Amino acid sequence: MKRFNLTNLKLIALLDLKESIRAKWFLVYSLVFGGLIALFFIAGVTESQVMGFSGLSRLLLMYIQITIIILPIFILITTVRSISGDRDSHVLEYMLSFPISLKEYYWGKVIGRFITVYLPVIFAMLIAIVYGTFKGAEIPWEIFFLYTGLLFALSSAFLGIAFFISSFVKSSEVALGIAFFVWIFLLAFIDIALISLMMQQRFNEELIIGIALMNPMEIFRVAAISLFDPELTVMGPVAFYILDTFSQTVFVLISIVYPILVGLLFAFFGFKIFVKKDLV
Amino acid sequence: MIEVQKLTKKFGSTVSLDEVSINFNRNDSIALMGANGAGKTTLIRSILGYYHPNTGSVLVNGLNPIKERQEVLKHIAFVPQLPPPIKLSIDELIKYIEVSANVKRETIVEYAHEMKLDIKSNINKSFFKLSGGMKQKLLISIALSQESNIVIFDEPTANLDPKARDDFYRLLEGKQKEKVLLFVTHRLEEVKDLVNREVYMDLGKVVSDETI
Numbered sequence: 251m252k253r254f255n256l257t258n259l260k261l262i263a264l265l266d267l268k269e270s271i272r273a274k275w276f277l278v279y280s281l282v283f284g285g286l287i288a289l290f291f292i293a294g295v296t297e298s299q300v301m302g303f304s305g306l307s308r309l310l311l312m313y314i315q316i317t318i319i320i321l322p323i324f325i326l327i328t329t330v331r332s333i334s335g336d337r338d339s340h341v342l343e344y345m346l347s348f349p350i351s352l353k354e355y356y357w358g359k360v361i362g363r364f365i366t367v368y369l370p371v372i373f374a375m376l377i378a379i380v381y382g383t384f385k386g387a388e389i390p391w392e393i394f395f396l397y398t399g400l401l402f403a404l405s406s407a408f409l410g411i412a413f414f415i416s417s418f419v420k421s422s423e424v425a426l427g428i429a430f431f432v433w434i435f436l437l438a439f440i441d442i443a444l445i446s447l448m449m450q451q452r453f454n455e456e457l458i459i460g461i462a463l464m465n466p467m468e469i470f471r472v473a474a475i476s477l478f479d480p481e482l483t484v485m486g487p488v489a490f491y492i493l494d495t496f497s498q499t500v501f502v503l504i505s506i507v508y509p510i511l512v513g514l515l516f517a518f519f520g521f522k523i524f525v526k527k528d529l530v
Numbered sequence: 531m532i533e534v535q536k537l538t539k540k541f542g543s544t545v546s547l548d549e550v551s552i553n554f555n556r557n558d559s560i561a562l563m564g565a566n567g568a569g570k571t572t573l574i575r576s577i578l579g580y581y582h583p584n585t586g587s588v589l590v591n592g593l594n595p596i597k598e599r600q601e602v603l604k605h606i607a608f609v610p611q612l613p614p615p616i617k618l619s620i621d622e623l624i625k626y627i628e629v630s631a632n633v634k635r636e637t638i639v640e641y642a643h644e645m646k647l648d649i650k651s652n653i654n655k656s657f658f659k660l661s662g663g664m665k666q667k668l669l670i671s672i673a674l675s676q677e678s679n680i681v682i683f684d685e686p687t688a689n690l691d692p693k694a695r696d697d698f699y700r701l702l703e704g705k706q707k708e709k710v711l712l713f714v715t716h717r718l719e720e721v722k723d724l725v726n727r728e729v730y731m732d733l734g735k736v737v738s739d740e741t742i
Binding site: 257258261265268269272273339340341343344345346347348349350351352526527528529530 | 575578579580581582599600601602603604606607608610612613614615616617618622625626627629630631656669
C-alpha cells in the first residue's frame with residue numbers, strides 16, 4: 251500500500267483551507283458563532299440565573315444548546331458540495347489531471363475542511379472565555395474543556411457523513427437534499443420521536459436508549475449537560491435515562507470517542523466510494 | 531505510448547465508447563474529431579484514468595491509468611475545453627502544480643509571457659475571475675511547462691482570439707518530437723499544419739484513422 255506524500259496532503263489541506271476562508275459561507279458561518287457569543291453578552295446572559303446555571307457556565311451551556319442544532323447543518327451543507335461541487339463544475343477533472351494520488355486529494359480535503367469548520371466554533375468559545383476573564387467572571391474550565399472535546403467530536407462526525415454523501419452523489423443539488431434529510435432525521439431522533447415511541451410503549455426502554463446512543467447529536471446534547479445535576483425537567487426523559495444508566499465519566503468518554511469513530515468510518519467509506527467510482 | 535484495447539464505456543444504457551481499439555505512438559500528432567456525443571471526451575477521460583471501463587483496457591506507457599494514476603499522469607499534460615471555475619488564486623494554483631507535477635514556476639511564467647499573459651500583475655487574483663482568454667492562456671502555459679510526453683488538448687483555442695491562437699500554434703511548433711500530441715477539435719484547418727494523423731469518431735466508435 252502506498253504511503254501518503256505528506257507534502258501533497260498538506261498542500262491540498264492548506265489550499266482547501268485558504269479557499270474556504272475566502273468563501274462567503276465561511277464569513278456567515280464565523281459571524282453566526284461569534285455573533286451568538288456577542289449576543290449572549292449583550293443580552294446579559296452571564297448576569298442572569300435560571301435553573302441553577304449562572305455566569306459563563308450558563309452562557310456556554312446556551313451556546314452549546316444552539317450549536318447542537320446549527321453546527322451539524324452548517325457542516326453538512328458547506329461540506330457535501332466539497333467533492334460533488336468540484337465534480338459538477340469540472341474543477342475535479344482539471345485538478346486530478348496532475349500526478350496527485352486520490353488518497354492525498356481526498357484526505358487533504360477532509361483535513362482542510364475540518365480545520366475550517368472547527369476553528370470558528372472554538373474561537374467563539376475562546377472569545378467568551380477572554381471576555382469573561384476581562385469582566386472578572388469565574389471561568390468554568392471543566393465545562394470549557396468538555397465542550398472543546400464535544401465540538402471536536404461532533405464536527406468530526408458530521409464532516410465524515412458529509413464527505414460520505416459528497417463522494418457518491420453526482421450532483422451537488424442532490425447532495426444538499428440528502429444533507430438536509432440526514433440533519434432533520436437525526437434532529438427528530440434527539441427526543442421528539444423517541445419520546446413519542448416511549449409514550450406509545452411500543453418498544454422497551456433499552457431499545458429506545460440504544461437508538462438514542464447511536465445518534466451523535468443526542469450523545470452531544472446529553473454529554474453537554476452531564477456536568478450539571480441530572481434532573482428530568484432540565485434534560486428530558488431520554489437524557490435522564492442515559493445518565494442514570496452510565497457513570498458520568500464513562501458517558502463523557504463515549505460521547506467524544508464514538509462521534510469521532512462515526513466520522514472516520516463515514517469518511518473512510520466515502521473514500522472507498524470515491525476511488526471505486528468514475529471520478530468525473 | 532497509449533494502447534486502447536476493445537474499450538467499452540457505458541453510462542446507464544448509453545454506450546459512449548463501443549469496443550474502441552486504437553494506439554497512439556511516439557511522434558504521433560493527432561486531430562481527434564467527431565460530432566458531439568461521438569465519444570471523444572470519454573476516450574480522453576479514460577486515458578486520464580477518470581473512468582472505469584465496462585470492458586477492455588487502456589495502457590499508458592504500459593501502465594493502467596486507474597491503478598497507477600500518479601505514474602501515468604507524470605507523463606500527461608491536459609488542457610480542458612472550458613477552463614473550470616477554480617477558486618484558488620493564480621499563485622495558489624501555480625503552487626499546486628509546482629508541488630504535484632514538479633514544474634518550475636519560472637517555466638510557467640515564461641510560457642505565459644510567450645502567450646502574452648502577464649502573470650505577475652494577476653498573481654493574487656482568483657483564477658475564476660480572469661477572462662476566458664486569460665484562463666485558457668494560463669492552462670496552456672501550465673500544460674506546455676509540464677514537458678510531458680503526452681499532451682492532450684481538448685478544444686484548446688475555443689476561448690482564444692486569433693492572435694493568441696497564432697501564439698499557441700507557434701509555441702507548439704517543433705514540440706511534436708518524441709511526443710504524442712492529441713488535439714480534440716472541430717476545426718481541422720486550425721491544426722492541420724501540426725498534425726500527422728486524423729482520427730474520426732462517431733457513435734462511440736473510431737470510424738476513420740488516417741496518417742497524413
